[in-house]
Amino acid sequence: MSRPILETKNLWVKVGENDIIQNLNFKLNPGVHILLGPNGAGKSTLLGSIMGLERFKITGEILWKGENITNLSPDKRFQKGIFLAYQLPPVVRGVRLKDVLKKILNINQKKNLPEEVYQYLKDLDLDESFLDREINQGFSGGERKKSEILQVLLAKPELALLDEPDSGVDIDALKSIGKAIQKISKECNLLIVSHNLKVLDYVKPNSVLVLIDGKYIYTDGTEIIHIIEERGYDFLRRKMYVEKLSLGN
Amino acid sequence: MLRNYLLEIREKALKAKDKVSPFGPDINLENFFKEVKEISIEDLSQLSSEIIENIQYSGISPSEEDKAGTFFQINHSVVYEKLHKIYQGKMEMISIEEALNKYDWLEDYYGKLVSPDTDKYTAWTELKPTGGYFIHVYPNQIISAPVQACLYIKEGNISQNVHNIIIVEEGAEVFVTTGCLTHLKNEPGVHIGISEFFVKKGAKLFFTMIHNWSEEFHVRPRTVVKVEEGGIFVNNYISLKPVRSIQSFPTAYVERNGIARFYSIIYGRKNSYIDLGARIILEEGARGEIISRIIADESSEIYSRGEIIGKEKKSKGHLDCKGILLKPSAKISAIPILTALNPESELSHEAAIGPIAEEEIEYLTTRGFNRDEAISTITRGFLNLDIPGLPKVAKEQISYTLAQLEKGGL
Secondary structure, rough: OOOOOOOEEEEEEEEEEEEEEEEEEEOOOOOEEEEOOOOOOHHHHHHHHHHHOOEHHHHHEEEOEEEOOOOOOOHHHHHHEEEEEEEOOOOOOOHHHHHHHHHHHHOOOOOOOOOOHHHHHHHOOOOOHHOOOEEEEEEEHHHHHHHHHHHHHHOOOEEEEOHHHOOOOOOOHHHHHHHHHHHHHOOOOOEEEOOOOOHHHOOOOEEEEEEEOEEEEEEEHHHHHHHHHHHHHHHHHHHHHHHHHOOOO | OOHHHHHHHHHHHHHHOOOOOOOOOOOOOOEEOOOOOOOOOOOOOOOHHHHHHHHHOOOOOOOOOOEEEEEEEEEEEEEEEEOOOEEEEOOEEHHHHHHHOOOOOHOOOOOOOOOOOOHHHHHHHHHOOOOEEEEEEEEOOOOOOEEEEEEOOOOOOEEEEEEEEEEEEEOEEEEEEEEEEOOOOOOOEEEEEEEEEEEEEEEEEEEEEEEEEEOOOOEEEEEEEEEOOOOOOEEEEEEEOOOOOEEOOEEEEEEOOOEEEEEHHHHOOOOOEEEEEEEEEEEOOOEEEEEEEEEEEOOOOEEEEEEEEOEEEEOOOEEEEEEEEEEOOOEEEEEEEEEOOOOOEEEEEEEEEEEOOHHHHHHHHOOOOHHHHHHHHHHHHOOOOOOOOOOOHHHHHHHHHHHHHHHHHO
C-alpha cells in the first residue's frame, strides 16, 4: 500500500465564527481522487486549507508527505508542489496573466514565455491576447477556468487541487478543459471537487471521497456515485454516522 | 515692440502677486527669495556624480544617447543646451531668455495661454523669472529622437520659476521628456513651471514629465496647451517620490478633430499633499482622455481632478481615475466633472478607489509570490499604465522609474 501524500490530523477550520471543518482526519493516497459532498459541506474550505489560505483559521495538523506544513504560507506550499486551481479566481489589478505564468515557471519577468505556453493556449482554445490581459479581468466563467487549468499545466505540481473545474462552462470549453485535466492526471496527483461529475468523462479516479458535514470523509470507488445519485447524500450521511457510532467514535 | 508687450504683462503680474490659487496650500513665496547662479558646462559628464545618478530617475540620459537635444538648468541658470547636428535646421532649443531676445514674434505666444495674472505663482514667475526653455519644431519636421529637458534644484530655500514654450509647427512631431528634480533631503524649496504648448494643425507633441522632488518641496506647474485642427497632444505625468505639495490643473484647448490625452501615475508617500488634474475643452470632432492611477500611502493626501467640456458636436471625452488607498491615514478624492454644451457631445467617466484586496494578495501567494512580492507586484502593475500609443521610450522610462521605486532607489 502506498504512503499517503497528504494527511489531516484533528483538523478544525473556522471561517469567521463558523466551524466549517470539524476534527477531520483523512489520508490522501497518490492518484486521482474526486471529492464530493453537498453544498456547504466544506469542500472548497478543505482545498483552501490544504493550500494554506490565510482566511481559514486552522487548528490541528496538515501533513505533506509526513512533514507538518500547517504553518507554512501558500507560497511555501506552492514550492513544495501543491497547487490550487480556484473555483472563482479573483481579478488581480495590474497583474497580467503572463506575469503569473512567469512566476509559476520561475523565469525572469523580462524573459519570453516558453513555447509550451503557446501550445497549451492553443489546446485550451485561449487567444494569446489573454497573456497581456489583467488576470481574470473581463474573463468569462469558461475563460477563468481555462486560465486556472493552464496554470496547473505549467506548474506541474505534485498535487493539484481543482475546485469545480467543470462547472459553469459550455460544451466546447468542457471538452478542452477535460482533455487538459486528462493530461494533468497522468503527471500529477489530483484532488478534484466536482458537482456535475462531467470531469469523469476524462479521468478515471482511484477513489471517490465524500465529505460529510465537514467532519468525515467517506472513501469508496466510483460506484458510490450511482448510490448518491439514487439516494442522495443523506443516505451516506446516515450510513457514516451509524458506522462511526458502531465504532464508538 | 516685444519689450512693450513684456512691460504690459509685467504690469498684469504685479496686480496678481498676492492672488491665492483656488487649489492647494498657499505658499509664502517671499521666503524663497535667494538667487543662485551656476556656471555653464561643456558636457553633461561635468555634472556631479550625485546629479548624474539622480537625473536618470527622471528619464534624463546623461550620455545623451539617442537624444535629439538636451536642455539643462540648475537652480537659476541654464548650464547646458545642445541640439544634435542631425536635427539642426529642423528644430531649435534654447533658453526662453535667449528666445525673447531673439524673436519679436514671441509676443504672439508668450503669456498668451497662461495669463500672468492667473494666480500668485504665474505672477511670481513673470516678476522673478529664473529660466525655462523654448522648443520650436519647424513645419513638417519629424524629430524621431526625444528631446530632453532637465530642471534641477540643488540649493535649498530657493524658488525656481521657469517659463517654457513649445511650438510644434504644422505637420511636425516631437517627443519631449522633462525631468524636474532635486537631490536635497530636508531643505525646502519651490518649483514653479509655466508651460505654454502650441500644437499646430496636424502636429504631434508627446510630452512626458517625471517629477522627483523631496519632502520639503512645493511644486506649482501651470500648463495650458492649444491643439489646433487634427493635432495630437499626449501628456504623461509621473510622480512617485514624497513631496511637500504639488498642485497643478493643466488645460488643453482642442480644436476640430484634434486629440488630447493626459495620463498620470501618482504614488503619494509620507505627508505629500498632491492636487493634480487636467481639463480638456473640446471643439467639433475633438477627442479627449484623462486617465490616472493613484496610490496613496502613509499620510499622503491626494486630489485627482478631471474636467472635460464638450463644446461642440461630435466631441468625445473620457475620464478614468483609479486609486488604491494603502493606509487609513492616507486620503484620495477623485473629482470628475463632465460638461456637455452640445447635444452631440459624448462624455463618460469612471472612478474607483479601494484597498488592495486580501483576496488578490492571497491568489498571488498560491502562485509562488511571497506576500511582499505580491503586494509590490500589484502596486507596480497598477501604476504601470498600459498607455495606448505611448512611445517606447516613455514606456521604458516609466518601467525604469517603477523599478527604482520597487528597489527602494527613490
